[in-house]
Amino acid sequence: MNTGFPYLTVLVLLPAGAALLTAVLPSRSRALMRAVGWAGSLATLGVAVAATVAFSSGDGNFQMVTVHPWISALGISWALGVDGISLFLVLMTAVLFPVAMGGSGRHGGDKSFVAWMLLLEAGCLGSFLSLDLLVFFLFFELTLVPVYFLITGWGYERRGYAATKFFLYTLGASAFLLVGILSLVGLHAQQTGVTTFDVRQLASTHLTGTEGVLLFLAFTAAFAVKAPIFPFHTWSPDAYRESPAAGAVVLAGVMAKLGTYGIIRFDLELFPRAVVTLAPVLLTLGVIGIIYGGIVAAVQRDLKRLVAYSSLAHLGFIVVGAFALTGPALSGAVLQMVNHGIYTAALFLLIAMIYRRLGSFSTKDLTGLQRKAPVLAGIFTLTMLASIGVPGLNGFVGEFLILSGTFLTHRWWAVAATAGVIVAAIYLLWAYQQVFHGTPTEKEESFTEITWREGLYMAPLVGIIVFLGVFPGPVLNRITPSVDRLVTHVEHVAHANIPAPGQPVVAASHSANGGNK
């Protein structure tokens, strides 16, 4: 499995190295800073694409695994690997960072801005690629520091408050994660005599029902805050609102996925029995998130807060997909993570463009942009339709898979979630109508069309939205084997000792080609 080139290590170290380079270069030349930022993130994207090409699609196990001892006294090793679940999140991260840097306007040439962004990219990629729980935790925590500085350094009015709230919420929740990790490792060491943080070995730890549930709760606390899942979301509207454009793109597009990815990768892998026991609770929280997010978004007067609450709804979908415990739903959840990352990023970038022209996030100040900037309005329309889940665009595929997969096992939750789709459609169309299809105000008379530069970094996102909407097969082909392996693992462990609670979990039986809609 070990290909010659250490793709994954390079993926993590390349942006980190570029960040270091930025830090030592003289800060005088903004063009140089910008160039280093672009070069670092684009080179990372190149490696990510190469890794995706090298990825063999029929294999559901971890690929390109590299393991090096790191802190041998504690059994911690630099273990990286990629499978179908993480592959496209890695690729998405690699795409979003250059785009976010491109969309960051004037401060894109600030030395520390570039350095923090690159370091953040390293942190995000490291989290997605780690197979060692402690290395995962390190990268998971590492992401907080750059985000804190990005928000405080380049954010809006209440940046200090928002950044601190974000930092403390996530750090507090991580306390549980760390203790959970250490407890699991301790139990594993007790049983086998081997101290290891490798998730593949820890998956075989025998846990009693209570142990499993407690550990599950400790892990999920951190992931639920990071994602965020209702009711742990209160930091996110503030953080999204006060972040600079690039920060919001990364927070909602990439870092939110750290939470849901953690749930799928670690909760499902390590605590299958607890997952089966507690799935109804999480499904309910997910559905509440969908409906609550939709309703609260509908009453927002601030575009960024609106997207923040709609994100909460979409993340609710992903949670539902993850805890439905069927192949299609889980595949849908993984795909939806990528989809959500792409269109949310696009939305935040478009909002930033509007802000640059009008200096406002408020829907009150925005009426009738359609007349002044038809192309910008067109891209906005397309992105919004993707987020609503219109067939032919990427949001549809993920939501469809999630809902159909969930319907197999948890019918009523699926029905409630479907109601959420309709709510989502209402609020976004409503906001859209207000912003674009009215009479332009005086202020808007000077509103200019999208520039070439802006078009340049929007183009890849629009391309992906359309591509994944009409042709998701190649992606699903690579996701499905890993998802099937995981679902089989959950069933195998969960049903080894205890009878299934309630309805039986349906075997992963959907076809490998998920594009059958």
Next chain:
Amino acid sequence: MSVPADFYLTLSAVMFTIGAVGLLVRRNVLVMFMCVELMLNAANLAFITFARELNDVGGQIAVFFVLVVAAAEVVVGLGIIVAIFRRRVGATADDVHVLKG
């Protein structure tokens, strides 16, 4: 008839308590020093008593160390008090000087 060891230990405990309480309730620094001395000497008494009980010279030797340390502590403590006192007087003189200038 020899005095039982318990008497000495009780006396030592009483001395220690008086010292500790005195240090906590008195606000005069010199009295606080004396309270510390009282506590240290209570410990010394306990050491001697135990040394006799155990028929071991170790406890008696410990007393010498404690005495030396107590002396060193007092030297430094008084030094600090004197420094504070001098500084206060000096500062007053300075003030007068500033007013004159």
Next chain:
Amino acid sequence: MILASATGFAVPHIDYTAILPELILIGGSLVLLAAGALNVRHLPTRVYSLLSGATGVAALIAGIVLWQKVHGGGHPLTAVAHSLVIDGFSTAFVILSACIIIVSSAIADGYLRREGIAGPEFHALALLGASGAMLMAAANDFIVIFLGLEIMSIPLYVLAALDQRRAESGEAGMKYFVLGAFSSAIFVYGIALTYGATGSTNLAQIAGYLATNVSTSNGLLLAGAGLLLVGFLFKVAAVPFHMWTPDVYQGAPTPATGFMAAIAKVGGFAALLRVFFSSFHSLEASWQPILWVVAVLTLVTGAVLGLVQRDVKRMLAYSSINHAGFILLGLQAASREGMSASLYYVFVYAFLVLGSFAVITVVGGRGDTSHAIESYRGLARRQPLLGFGFAVLLLAQAGAPFTTGFLGKLYVVEAAVRSHSYALAVIAMLTGAVAAAFYLRVVFVMYSLPAGEAAPAMALADGGALATGTEPAAAVAAPAGESRGGVLVAAPPEAPAGAATGAGGGLRLRAASLGIAPSTLAGIAVTVLFTLALGIWPAPLFSFVHAAGLLF
């Protein structure tokens, strides 16, 4: 090599190589004092600092040689009639104390020259204090621990009171002295009771006695152990014996605070760990629950009260209380791993706290008075490297990943989890998150723009005058033209005017090129590099600490 017979007063054979690091420090201290006394006109401060640093390096080398010896032989040695034990644990603390002396000499140098404090006293006292901490780490007898404790504490009392110009300093020294003497007295009484219960003051003999005998006077023993614990907890500033800490940290001259914060925890925890792991191991069931409560109180008090502080020195005092709670976690685990973890944390903490107080020394400015959080506004924009260094040190204290601070927390929390103290582990990490709030506040202030100042570069034009708004330091710094000790290089004559505009325009600091002594900067750089390098590549320190724990 040992050899005092049990019956008589035979003079024990003294293995001088075993106590060489302590002897070097005491010798260096005497040389400094002699040099100061013999020269009518004081030598330049630089000379004293260099001497002190060189003494530290010599002690470090002696410590490393001892480490090689212990490590090579693989078993601990005892010396001077079993009253000292030279093992991995003690040599690790010896090495750490020597490092503290080296870094602290560099940091203090800049301070002493800036303040125009001539004479060798600071360094001589610091060397003595460090030798006391080393002695505590190597002590194998309660009397020697007591002597080490006093040799360490008495110089620290004086260091706290060293700054004659500020009333706070004298007050800090006196408070520290009174409460320190109080805790020493409690400690001695604890020794006496333990001696009465076990018939010895030797740690190994007490351990042997407790292992073989079911103590008849258990109450006496527990009272003794309890008083000893109280004495130790005073020294390491654990709640509820922490009352002195904020006042003393705030009042003492800043470099002395940094040194004291580092060395007192080193000595205190070295002896505390050894006593409770070796001698009182069999009483584990009695002291573990007490330490659980103390650790929780310490963690929570440090984090929560730190939140409301407006003075950075006071804030770091509470932060150090919080850190003490973390170190207690390792002790509470009562395992070999816990001991290694505590040792690791003390290592990490010593460098973090030295570096942090070094930055505070710099920002405190002439007169050592501007310590309000507001003094830090815009620091990172005026002096990016200094700001970055302080940010690293603060974030490391908050437990940011890829710093030693994170690994320290990880290690102690792992030890706690391994001994099934799950609740304690969670509480500790949560208080860590709460404490992060006040570290972040300073970081935020450092990275935000100075109030009412559009162009941060303006501060650079201020001819080196320190301007601290309404604080009296501005008056102290007014004759900036006479650059005492050569710290202020070429302050232009119009500097007082600059100070005046500065006082009007907001809170500003001297520019890097004009105010900060290179030695202080070097000290800060060392601590920051230590924090980052061993955070990213932790294997060396981990294996060192691990080996130190095994050679107990």
